[in-house]
Amino acid sequence: MSSDRTNEKTRSYGNRWTALGLFGAVAVTVFLVALDFRAMWLDPPIYPGPGVTGQARLSDYFSGIDGTAADTDVYFLEGEEAGGTALVLGGTHPNEPASSLSAITLIESAVVARGRLIVIPRAVHSGFTATDPQEGYPQVYHIETPTGVREFRYGGRGTNPIHQWPDPVIYVNGSGQQLAGPEVRNLNRSYPGDPNGYLTERLAFAIVEMIRQEGIDLSIDLHEASPEYPVINAMVAHENAVDLAVEAALLLELEGIQIGVEPSPANLRGLSHREWGDATGTKAILIESANPAQGRLRGPTTEALIVEGVDRYYIRAAELGLLYVPFGKEGSPLDERVGRHLQTVSMLLEVFSSADPDRTIAVEHLPTLGEIRQNGLGAFLAPPEK
Amino acid sequence: MTLIYQGITLIVVLLIGWHILRERRLTDQMEAALVLLPLILRLLMIK
Numbered sequence: 001m002s003s004d005r006t007n008e009k010t011r012s013y014g015n016r017w018t019a020l021g022l023f024g025a026v027a028v029t030v031f032l033v034a035l036d037f038r039a040m041w042l043d044p045p046i047y048p049g050p051g052v053t054g055q056a057r058l059s060d061y062f063s064g065i066d067g068t069a070a071d072t073d074v075y076f077l078e079g080e081e082a083g084g085t086a087l088v089l090g091g092t093h094p095n096e097p098a099s100s101l102s103a104i105t106l107i108e109s110a111v112v113a114r115g116r117l118i119v120i121p122r123a124v125h126s127g128f129t130a131t132d133p134q135e136g137y138p139q140v141y142h143i144e145t146p147t148g149v150r151e152f153r154y155g156g157r158g159t160n161p162i163h164q165w166p167d168p169v170i171y172v173n174g175s176g177q178q179l180a181g182p183e184v185r186n187l188n189r190s191y192p193g194d195p196n197g198y199l200t201e202r203l204a205f206a207i208v209e210m211i212r213q214e215g216i217d218l219s220i221d222l223h224e225a226s227p228e229y230p231v232i233n234a235m236v237a238h239e240n241a242v243d244l245a246v247e248a249a250l251l252l253e254l255e256g257i258q259i260g261v262e263p264s265p266a267n268l269r270g271l272s273h274r275e276w277g278d279a280t281g282t283k284a285i286l287i288e289s290a291n292p293a294q295g296r297l298r299g300p301t302t303e304a305l306i307v308e309g310v311d312r313y314y315i316r317a318a319e320l321g322l323l324y325v326p327f328g329k330e331g332s333p334l335d336e337r338v339g340r341h342l343q344t345v346s347m348l349l350e351v352f353s354s355a356d357p358d359r360t361i362a363v364e365h366l367p368t369l370g371e372i373r374q375n376g377l378g379a380f381l382a383p384p385e386k
Numbered sequence: 387m388t389l390i391y392q393g394i395t396l397i398v399v400l401l402i403g404w405h406i407l408r409e410r411r412l413t414d415q416m417e418a419a420l421v422l423l424p425l426i427l428r429l430l431m432i433k
């Protein structure tokens with residue numbers, strides 16, 4: 001066999017000294033890649049805009065995540081007039097960039113006239129510190145603003161394994177649902193959480209505690225999914241929020257945004273749109289947009305795919321009728337997806353407020369999809385630090 | 387639980403290191419060195 005010949009040829013080359021040389025090479029490599037991986041542990045800055053009236057840490061609501069990588073920033077935008085309270089949760093899945101970026105755009109641009117908006121831009125903070133193995137994701141992507149380029153982190157789907165290890169073979173969540181082992185690090189399978197459970201379950205518990213303690217009326221969880229996933233460009237609503245979602249969807253359609261409504265399945269446990277509503281009575285809605293960088297059909301996984309969202313394999317799949325969203329040559333650009341999310345949030349707040357005027361939440365300066373198409377998303381983000 | 391898994395990783399790292407020292411085929415030494423990389427990164431909780 002040829003490998004035997006190779007072995008014989010190289011047999012004499014290996015000795016203690018080559019072993020020591022290799023140990024040195026391993027040490028140098030570990031050192032260099034450690035610098036690269038550790039750079040991901042730093043959070044790219046978020047610049048609170050004129051509407052931000054306060055800031056807290058999620059651990060203020062549940063000390064069980066204090067000092068852990070799961071603890072994360074909470075931003076408050078409070079109007080002068082009293083009204084209702086809404087939550088916008090971004091970054092549940094850090095590989096769904098429109099989710100976190102929509103929340104960041106809200107923090108940096110929106111102003112609340114009446115009621116209160118609570119925004120978490122990096123719900124799974126730990127997940128932003130690493131990408132998923134074998135996906136080939138870039139660690140960062142960039143958005144141009146009129147005065148410079150902003151950098152954002154593309155992360156993995158769940159809690160970084162160095163913060164919660166090992167995964168069980170089968171994960172049985174708090175509601176008794178059996179899931180594949182790695183789902184133990186998926187926040188959106190861990191609700192309503194467990195104060196004594198895995199780190200991700202404690203994070204879920206902290207979020208539910210916050211909803212309870214702040215008396216949040218309407219809770220919106222931002223997500224993305226691959227274009228071949230059936231539930232996409234859609235809202236998934238708890239039964240306490242289906243009417244709200246349907247009315248918002250109809251009005252959005254009049255504004256040129258196609259969005260479906262799916263009722264939250266009663267037997268699919270551990271997800272935000274089910275457990276938030278069941279545990280606290282908050283009106284719970286999850287929103288999905290189409291992210292080709294997450295999909296299994298995608299070609300090269302580059303920063304351009306994340307930001308511009310153009311992929312020829314998805315264009316081909318759409319031509320063959322295999323997708324659940326339209327996917328043309330213009331692809332599914334990130335700023336378009338953020339625009340959809342923000343306009344949907346805006347519409348949900350409007351419909352919620354008109355149904356319950358005492359609990360009005362009035363938000364201004366929230367860019368619409370049209371404004372983002374016209375000016376680019378960067379126009380609504382803070383300028384980068386000089 | 388994490389500590390037990392770190393302990394297992396440490397043992398595997400030491401065994402592979404020992405194998406590299408004893409091995410006389412350079413290609414095998416190099417393969418084993420590659421295997422060491424992810425194990426050390428997890429042992430140190432870097433990746």
Ligand SMILES: [Zn+2]
Nearest residue numbers: 093096223224
């Ligand atoms: Zn998601």
